[in-house]
Amino acid sequence: MSTKFETGASIAVIGAGIVGVASAFDLARRGYAVTVFDPAPPGQGGPSWRNAGQIGASDLQPLSTPGIALTGLRMMLRKDSPLSIPGLEKLRLMPWFWRFLATSRGENYRNACSAMKTLARHAFEDMSDMLSEAGILGKMRRSGAGFIYDSAQSFAASQPTWAMKAKAGFAAYPMNRQDIAARLPEMDTAFTHGMLSENWGDVSDPLEIVQDLAKELRRRGVAFRENTVTGLTPAEKGVSVTTPAGIEVFDGAVVAAGIASRQFAKALGEKLPLVAERGYNLTFPNPGFKLELPLILPDRGIAITQLGEGLRIGGWAEYAANPGRPENKSYYRALSRISSEIFPGLNQSGAIAWMGNRPSLPDSIPVISRSLRSTRVFYNCGHGHYGLSNSATSARILGTLIAGAEQPPAHRAFTLRRFN
Numbered sequence: 001m002s003t004k005f006e007t008g009a010s011i012a013v014i015g016a017g018i019v020g021v022a023s024a025f026d027l028a029r030r031g032y033a034v035t036v037f038d039p040a041p042p043g044q045g046g047p048s049w050r051n052a053g054q055i056g057a058s059d060l061q062p063l064s065t066p067g068i069a070l071t072g073l074r075m076m077l078r079k080d081s082p083l084s085i086p087g088l089e090k091l092r093l094m095p096w097f098w099r100f101l102a103t104s105r106g107e108n109y110r111n112a113c114s115a116m117k118t119l120a121r122h123a124f125e126d127m128s129d130m131l132s133e134a135g136i137l138g139k140m141r142r143s144g145a146g147f148i149y150d151s152a153q154s155f156a157a158s159q160p161t162w163a164m165k166a167k168a169g170f171a172a173y174p175m176n177r178q179d180i181a182a183r184l185p186e187m188d189t190a191f192t193h194g195m196l197s198e199n200w201g202d203v204s205d206p207l208e209i210v211q212d213l214a215k216e217l218r219r220r221g222v223a224f225r226e227n228t229v230t231g232l233t234p235a236e237k238g239v240s241v242t243t244p245a246g247i248e249v250f251d252g253a254v255v256a257a258g259i260a261s262r263q264f265a266k267a268l269g270e271k272l273p274l275v276a277e278r279g280y281n282l283t284f285p286n287p288g289f290k291l292e293l294p295l296i297l298p299d300r301g302i303a304i305t306q307l308g309e310g311l312r313i314g315g316w317a318e319y320a321a322n323p324g325r326p327e328n329k330s331y332y333r334a335l336s337r338i339s340s341e342i343f344p345g346l347n348q349s350g351a352i353a354w355m356g357n358r359p360s361l362p363d364s365i366p367v368i369s370r371s372l373r374s375t376r377v378f379y380n381c382g383h384g385h386y387g388l389s390n391s392a393t394s395a396r397i398l399g400t401l402i403a404g405a406e407q408p409p410a411h412r413a414f415t416l417r418r419f420n
């Protein structure tokens, strides 16, 4: 069976979220004949739609850090906790959390940090290449981001992490009361401690980026089929892709179906422990001011971005074994209250409420890998909190895999083998 795909080979991409579309973009520019499948219009089938639109490229730690068990428990006990695991989900998610906790220790932790670094180092460069080739580079800013703390204590507690980032070449500078007041005059004056992280930025609107990339792909001859893929069957000479419209055979296929990727892996007989890590946000179309910088409030698990659609405030992590679980509407009320605490002058009229399923793996590292069962099937999924940020880099890594290029040892961290 061939393991290297020659130029002109036909490749199906399952999923037209940011990761599927970026993957299609890389494959199309390598000269493959690409067809993208998704029942939803590009960007609208999952969290690629209304995420925070930040290009976060200085976070070098997985979510599971040393001491996370205690920190997580403390967080869950707090009012407006940024972390929740509803009711019986706790039992169903136990094996996943076991793996999550294992990430916080020893070699697992070091490997996850080093994989995060590999992605973070290239995120802006790869994103710039992709957007500039699509003629939309102007829709991304590398503005840096303000990490604003609730207290001097939490600011002090964060300093070892910032020192670790600085050592790895990701610069950041303290922001005091005056800096915050000067750059973020809309914020409540109670916020007096922050860090300005350089390797961060945002896009004009995350949905618009997917739509623009898809438009450019169509112009380049990439086909988009608005269909659900119900079966993926690899054989020696090709991969059959089944949809309600029939069966098409391709030389290869990429699973980039966000949280639904786990179903494809299951059908192929391989383990892909994805869970839905649900995030909530509110978008205020006329906030009454324009925020100069994207913000992160680490103590509250909240990201804030000025986007084309308005000022978006949200985040949080509600874990669910069942991604179809109804949204928790009380979170929107809490977010509305918190938004006014942060920005006392915020105009909340016409707020758009949204919830999205982050496709999350227990070690916070995406799977960018060939299937272990078929040399014709590949995965690019499990991007958790950073699917937009790492879309172009993961697409490039995937493209080199499909083209059969030699992989640097650092790319082994993304293999599906680690779960099988």
Ligand SMILES: Cc1cc2nc3c(=O)[nH]c(=O)nc-3n(C[C@H](O)[C@H](O)[C@H](O)COP(=O)(O)OP(=O)(O)OC[C@H]3O[C@@H](n4cnc5c(N)ncnc54)[C@H](O)[C@@H]3O)c2cc1C
Binding pocket: 014, 015, 016, 017, 018, 019, 020, 037, 038, 039, 040, 043, 044, 045, 046, 047, 048, 049, 050, 051, 052, 053, 054, 055, 056, 227, 228, 229, 230, 256, 257, 258, 259, 260, 261, 277, 278, 279, 280, 281, 303, 314, 315, 355, 356, 357, 358, 359, 380, 381, 382, 383, 384, 385, 386, 387, 388, 389, 390
């Ligand atoms: C509140 C929130 C804020 C976030 N903020 C940021 C941020 O600022 N920066 C950042 O980098 N990331 C952010 N993220 C994470 C980011 O949104 C995700 O990592 C990213 O969107 C995942 O993209 P994806 O293409 O893998 O998945 P998705 O967006 O879920 O796309 C998968 C697609 O596959 C399709 N699909 C599913 N099943 C099938 C099937 N059987 N056949 C065909 N198609 C199928 C779906 O319809 C969907 O369109 C945030 C997430 C949330 C929830």
